[in-house]
Amino acid sequence: MRTVSPRDAPTTVKHLHLLGAAGALHGIELGHGRPLLLLHGVTANAYVWLPVMEQLAERYRAIAIDQRGHGRSAVAADRRYDAAVYADDVAAVVSALGAGPAVVVGHSLGARNAIEAGAHRPDLVAGVVAVEFTPFVEDAVYDALDERIAAGQQVFVDRDDVVAYLSRRYPGLDGTAVARRAEFGFARGQSGGLEPLADAYAMQETAAGLRRDLAPALTDLAVGAVLVRGARSAFVSVAAWAATRRLRPDLRTETVEDADHYVPEEQPEAVARIIGELAAEAFAAGDMPDRGGTDE
Numbered sequence: 001m002r003t004v005s006p007r008d009a010p011t012t013v014k015h016l017h018l019l020g021a022a023g024a025l026h027g028i029e030l031g032h033g034r035p036l037l038l039l040h041g042v043t044a045n046a047y048v049w050l051p052v053m054e055q056l057a058e059r060y061r062a063i064a065i066d067q068r069g070h071g072r073s074a075v076a077a078d079r080r081y082d083a084a085v086y087a088d089d090v091a092a093v094v095s096a097l098g099a100g101p102a103v104v105v106g107h108s109l110g111a112r113n114a115i116e117a118g119a120h121r122p123d124l125v126a127g128v129v130a131v132e133f134t135p136f137v138e139d140a141v142y143d144a145l146d147e148r149i150a151a152g153q154q155v156f157v158d159r160d161d162v163v164a165y166l167s168r169r170y171p172g173l174d175g176t177a178v179a180r181r182a183e184f185g186f187a188r189g190q191s192g193g194l195e196p197l198a199d200a201y202a203m204q205e206t207a208a209g210l211r212r213d214l215a216p217a218l219t220d221l222a223v224g225a226v227l228v229r230g231a232r233s234a235f236v237s238v239a240a241w242a243a244t245r246r247l248r249p250d251l252r253t254e255t256v257e258d259a260d261h262y263v264p265e266e267q268p269e270a271v272a273r274i275i276g277e278l279a280a281e282a283f284a285a286g287d288m289p290d291r292g293g294t295d296e
Contacts, residue, residue: 012057013050018065018096021088022080026072027065031057034283035102036275037094038064039110041132041262042206043149043198045071047184048107048177052264055272060279063102065093067110069202071184081205083116083212090117094124101126101286103279107264108132108235109206112214118225119217127282128225129275131263132233135214135247136240145235146207153200155193162186162194170262172232177265218248224282226252226274230259230266252278 016027028046030053038049046064053062066073068089069081078085090113094100101124106114111133118128148169156162162182170178189195227244229236236244245253254274259266 016063016065018093020068020073020076021085021092022076022078023068023074025065025068025074025089025093027063027093028053029061029063030054031060031062033060034279035061035063035094035097035099036279037090037097037102037104038062039067039090039104039106039113040064040070041108041110042145042210043070043152043185043196043203044107044181045184045197047071047180048265050180051177051268052272052275055269056276059276061099063093063097065089067113069199069206071197075199075202079201079205081202082209083112083214083217086113087116087120090114091121091124094121100124103127103129103275103282105129105275106131106133108261109210112210115214115221115225116217118223119220122223125223126286127223127278128221129228129271129278130225131228131271132230132236132261133214134227134236134240134244135218136243137210137235138237138240139211141235141237142207142211145210149203149207152196152198153203155189155191155195156186157193159194172260172262172266174266177262215247218244221248221251224278224285226254226278228254228256228263228271228274230261230263231255231257232260233263235261 014029018025045066049064056062068076094102104114104125111130114128118125166178186194229241256263256267256270264271
């Protein structure tokens with residue numbers, strides 16, 4: 001068992017202890033207002049969303065969670081890491097906040113989970129922003145992801161060793177983003193070195209679950225949504241993006257320039273703008289009175 005003793009995040013960040021569908025979840029919060037729930041990608045954690053949260057905190061209550069098996073959240077008691085249980089965690093967290101429904105925002109794995117939650121729990125999900133995930137990601141992309149995840153499960157000598165590794169793995173991220181991942185994604189293990197907080201078994205099972213067809217959930221998604229792609233993305237190819245737009249031509253899509261797969265960390269201002277626009281529409285629609293019938 002690893003001992004987690006992270007340095008404090010910025011003092012304006014509130015730390016949350018939430019209950020998911022099968023265990024405790026760690027979260028961070030900035031701001032006040034209607035809730036936004038932000039979900040990170042595979043092997044990442046809530047803190048990667050901080051630059052986006054800072055952009056939104058003046059108007060919204062931005063909450064990012066470490067998803068099951070990631071970061072400072074517990075390894076799931078049910079040992080499950082499929083789409084359905086990740087979506088159950090979203091529902092449990094939004095219910096626990098007591099201020100829902102929430103706009104759910106996700107990157108990569110988080111985008112898959114946001115779509116699943118929105119499709120199955122529209123009572124708790126006011127809208128969805130899905131960054132860099134579609135039903136049409138090719139097998140070769142998943143194979144490369146599996147290799148990267150396996151390569152990351154190693155022991156590092158010190159923080160500089162972690163930073164050097166992350167800089168090679170994420171060449172599009174600036175030094176601040178890399179340092180944030182190094183700070184909040186690793187902890188001292190029994191070996192004496194720094195180890196990833198992302199649980200190895202959870203990452204393996206999560207990656208396998210990403211290959212499940214997302215088309216039925218995206219087809220069923222009835223809440224307002226925006227799909228987002230990085231212009232230089234190798235994860236969501238041009239062909240996969242085109243197929244997604246054919247599947248749901250009614251949904252708004254955005255391509256963010258000067259970004260590859262890690263759009264929220266590379267272009268946080270652009271992502272915050274997209275979230276803010278969708279949230280304003282989604283919450284305004286939710287506040288409209290019921291016009292379903294009148295007495296005459």
